[in-house]
Amino acid sequence: MGRRSAAVRVALVSTTVIVAVGCGTAEPAVPAASAPSVVRAPDADASVIPDTPVAEPLLTITGKVAATNGAGGLGLDREQLDRLGLLAISVNDPWAKQRIGLQGVWLRDLVALARPDAAATSLHLTALDDYQIDLSLADVRRQPIFLATRTGDGAVLPVEEGGPTRVVFADDLALTYSPDLWIWNIEKIEVR
Amino acid sequence: MTAAASRWERWARPRVLIAAVVAVLAVTVGMIVMYSVLLGRMSKEVENAQARSANLSNADREVLVLLQTVTQFDADSDVRDIQVHRGVASRQILVSVASFDPDDPRVRELQNVQQHLAAFPWNRLTEDRAHDGGLHHEAMVLVAQSEERINALRSEQEKIFYAVTSSSLKANQRGQFTLATLVTLVLGLGIAGITVVLRRSRSDVERAYSALKGEVDERCLAEEALRASEGRFRSLVQRASDLTIVTDERGVVTYASPAVESLVGYQPEDFLELPLLAHVEPEERADVATTITLLAERPGLVRTVELRLRTSDGRSRSVEAVCQNLLDDPDVGGLVWNGRDVTERKALERELNHRAHHDPLTGLPNRVLLLQRLADALTRAGSQPPPSLIVVDLDGFKNVNDTLGHSAGDELLRVAAQRLLGCVREDDVAARLGGDEFAIMIGSVDQDDAVAIARRIVEVLQDPFTAVDHHLTVGASVGIAHGGRHGSADGLLRDADIAMYVAKRTGKNRVEVFEPEMRVKASHRTALQQELARAVERGEIDVAYQPVIDLGTRRPAMLEALARWRRPGQPPVPADVFIALAEESGAINKIGLEVLRRACRAGERWRYLPGYGDLGIAVNVSVHQIIAGHLADHVVGALRDTGLPASRLALEITESAALGDSERVAAEFARLQAMGVRIAVDDFGAGYSSLGLLMSFAVDTLKIDRSLLDFDTTRRGSLVMAIAELGHTLGLKVVAEGVETPQHLHRAREACCDAVQGFYLSRPLEENAVEGFLRSWSVARLGDPVVQG
Structure with missing residues (x-):
């Protein structure tokens, strides 16, 4: 049930390359990418979040993690996600072909909260439509990979725009990561 | 003027060429650049078209998922499911929109679809379900329409994608063609330039060359003269690997080339002054x-001979030599032998010859060699008696192959071949004709002795074999044909073969001597088999039914189905004859299946006659059908198609050595019995009557062979009694067959048989006569005084 076929994947990577190289000057007239700004600072006791059981989790982290709050993993609802702090980021969406603003956290901070085992090497992300991808844990820790939980205005991220959560990549990574890794509608992350 | 003109020619011509090359090169480079730009644009277009097509089909799929969710939605469902799938679908539509140019009309269409989906009052769906469901219906219609619209876009886009791809491929081909043309042009011009330059430089060296050439020519002439003067002798021995020997007219060696050493291990000097014959193998001297x-008598004569030379270590090498009388040649003055070592080739020829004439499995001569020897013997037979030919066919070999595997079969053939060799004399030829058929040519003995040898062969092949840990007993059918004054090898083999088949048909483990009328019968038989095959195709095989009467209830309990061959306009062929024919040709499998189907169908019909709900149908099954391995499948199919209950079907099997103790056959029976099909042993007491089948397969019924009812030859009926008692002891039903007289019936009763069958009660009936027979059955037919009351 992959969202895009392998052939399209290849075609799109090359399309992106051509667009990126050929249209460097024809950037859309939206604000240029800048370093994320802090909208809400993390709560001082954000580290104790995992102990609280959750009624309706927005996102569940399972697999090789030490921090759990029942239900086979770590379930986080909106309030808990917000308490991790909110950053505002602007990225160039290769699928919608426009610059978009989003709020959320660095994926690395979210993963650190779940305290992965030393043996864990990757994240397996599953979307509502059963689209799945893998990201290497080393990449997540080193690169500016972002998990958006709210729109740029701070509103709840609707399913139409990739909610409940979606992964986006900072502009520097446009050439390194295939658009196929831009997974949206995420509700499950398994640490492997 | 002339000098100036030639200067111009010398310098200008290459320059024009260079300029042309440069110009064409420039055009080529320009074309390559243009072409790559074009290709880049094309491949981008293809990629875009592909991406759009993929995005649209993703959107279409998500809307379909949404449609499914909406359709399955009911009062208990959570509206959240719909929200999620609507969101996912909407997201995919958005992605599709982004893959088009903003002013593309399809963008408007997609956005329109999206707006309609967004405008729908999804939240009211739950309450509406509780009321009249009208909104739910509307939702389904809306999503279905959306899906249709997206699907239309998708299929349109798919067509565009294929069109773009194919035009891109065409542009690609055109570009490649243009480039190839230009590159050819460049190459052509380059070669032309090089030629011009070369020609120019050649004129410079021409004078020097002509001076040199005169000198070289002179030298060549001198060399040629020298070579000629060394004479023909040298040329005769120039090939070092070939052997050259020169002898005088008596054959005494005067020269031997160094190759002698590598060929036969002697030094050339060892040959000198000795007759060549001393080195030749004695039988060729x-x-x-x-x-x-x-x-020696004819100067200039050339002969080719093959001879074998003795080597220093006592072996011999084959040499093919061309020898020529050059006694008159002043340079040679002798007989020249130019030889080539052909030992390996000879060995290879022998090997190939052996392979072409022998069977690799047993090492015996094959059919080809046998026929050659036979032909030789037949032509040589003058004063001596002509040869006899024995053809041996192993009985039951196919079963060994089928049930124990080919390695067991191969082992058995090898042992059989050894035993055959033990029966023949050195001059006789034992050959394997193929499969399990062997032939032995017995030369110059009288016919009775040949028959005695054949009898011995039958005996030795009856001894048990051990192959792959199994003790096996096979038999042999043997035919003999005696050669005549004018017979051919082929004819003799065919005659012996016919005799063998007669032996096989008349009981196996026998020897038959060929008689001319056998040939007539054999061809009649072949014709009849072909006719039978056609009859089976045309459905000319009928089924007749003979009632079996239960002596307890005094009513027909069963009908035995019997195959009949109806030949339009010709006398019927007796059942046993045509069944034997069918078994030989393999047609029995088709016939058996046909009889099974028809009997099941008819039996199911008759069961609805009043009082015949328990009527059974018995169908004869040939050993060939069982070994073929489809019997149980066929029975399952016939029962399923006709509706006859398995418990109403009995299969009748004649005891046969071929059934052996094969596990596969046992499994086949077990499967049939598990279904409830009954198994009857037919013709018990005739031929192979061993208790093996009764014991190894759980048989239900024993049918005593008709011959045992005969009063005089079966110890006044005591055998019937003994066998019936045996059957009852084993818990089997016992049926007496061949009840043709009141005495037979009496004897069957005395023996306490459970049921009887025979002409006295009823002949086999046509299918359409059975119903009348059953309806009008009266116990009076049993001629039974007890029943009158």
Whole structure:
């Protein structure tokens, strides 16, 4: 049930390359990418979040993690996600072909909260439509990979725009990561 | 003027060429650049078209998922499911929109679809379900329409994608063609330039060359003269690997080339002053001596001979030599032998010859060699009696192959071949014709002795074999044909074969001597088999039914189905004859299946006659059908198609050595019995009557062979009694067959048989006569005084 076929994947990577190289000057007239700004600072006791059981989790982290709050993993609802702090980021969406603003956290901070085992090497992300991808844990820790939980205005991220959560990549990574890794509608992350 | 003109020619012509090359090169480079830009644009277009097509089909799929969710939605469902799938679908539509140019009309269409989906009051769906469901219906219609619209876009886009791809491929081909043309042009011009330059430089060296050439020519002439003066002798021995020997007219060696050493291990000096014959193998000396005499008489004569030379270590090498009388040649003055070592080739020829004439499995001669020897013996037979030919066919070999595997079969053939060799004399030829058929040519003995040898062969092949840990007993059918004054090898083999088949048909483990009328019968038989095959195709095989009467209830309990061959306009062929024919040709499988189907169908019909709900149907099954391995499948199919209950079907099997103790056959029976099909042993007491089948397969019924009811030859009926008692002891039903007289019936009763069958009660009936028979059945037919009351 992959969202895009392998052939399209290849075609799109090359399309992106051509667009990126050929249209460097024809950037859309939206604000240029800048370093994320802090909208809400993390709560001082954000580290104790995992102990609280959750009624309706927005996102569940399972697999090789030490921090759990029942239900086979770590379930986080909106309030808990917000308490991790909110950053505002602007990225160039290769699928919608426009610059978009989003709020959320660095994926690395979210993963650190779940305290992965030393043996864990990757994240397996599953979307509502059963689209799945893998990201290497080393990449997540080193690169500016972002998990958006709210729109740029701070509103709840609707399913139409990739909610409940979606992964986006900072502009520097446009050439390194295939658009196929831009997974949206995420509700499950398994640490492997 | 002339000088200036030639200067111009010398310098200008290459320059024009260079300029042309440069110009064409420039055009080529320009074309390559243009072409790559074009290709880049094309491949981008293809990629875009592909991406759009993929995005649209993703959107279409998500809307379909949404449609499914909406359709399955009911009062208990959570509206959240719909929200999620609507969101996912909407997201995919958005992605599709982004893959088009903003002013593309399809963008408007997609956005329109999206707006309609967004405008729908999804939240009211739950309450509406509780009321009249009208909104739910509307939702389904809306999503279905959306899906249709997206699907239309998708299929349109798919067509565009294929069109773009194919035009891109065409542009690609055109570009490649243009480039290839230009590159060819460049190459052509380049070659032309090089030619011009070369020609120019050649004129410079021409004078120097002509001076040199005169000198070289002179030298060549001198060399040629020298070579000529060294004479023909050198050329005769130039090939070092070939052997050259020169002898005088008596055959005494005067020269031997160094190759002698590598060929036979002697030094050339060892040959000198000795007759060549001393080195030739003794049996070839006479021939070589004749060649020497012949050659020495005729100057210039050339002969080719094959001879074997003795080597220093006592072996021999084959040499093919061309010898020529050059006694008159002043350079040679002798007989020249130019030889080539052909030992390996000879060995290879022998090997190939052996392979072509022998069977690799047993090492025996094959059919080809046998026929050659036979032909030789037949032509040579003058004063001696002509040869006899024995053909041996192993009985039951196919079963060994089928049930124990080919390695067991191969082992058995090898042992059989050894035993055959033990029965024949050195001059006889034992050959394997193929499969399990062997032939032995017995030369110059009288016919009775040949028959005695054949009898011994039958005996030795009856001894048990051990192959792959199994003890096996096979038999052999043997035919003999005696050669005549004018017979051919082929004809003799065919006659022996016919005799063998007669032996096989008349009981196996037998020897039959060929008689001319056998040939007539055999061809009649072949014709009849072909006719039978056609009859089976045309459905001319009928089924007749013979009632079996239960002596307890005094009513027909069963009908035995019997195959009949109806030949339009010709006398019927007796059942046993045509069944034997069918078994030989393999047609029995088709016939058996046909009879099974028809009998099941008819039996199911008759069960609805009043009082015949328990009527059974018995169908004869040939050993061939069981070994073929489809019997149980066929029975399952017939029962399923006709509706006859398995418990109403009995299969009748004649005891046969072929059934052996094969596990596969046992499994086949077990499967049939598990279904409830009954198994009857037919013709018990005739032929192979062993208790093996009764014991190894759980048989239900024993049918006593008709011959046992005969009063005089079966110890006044005591055998019937003994067998019936045996059957009852084993818990089997016992049926007496062949009840043709009141005495037979009486005897069957005395023996306490459970049921009887025979002409006295009823002949086999046509299918359409059965119903009348069953309806009008009266116990009076049993001629039974007890029943009158």
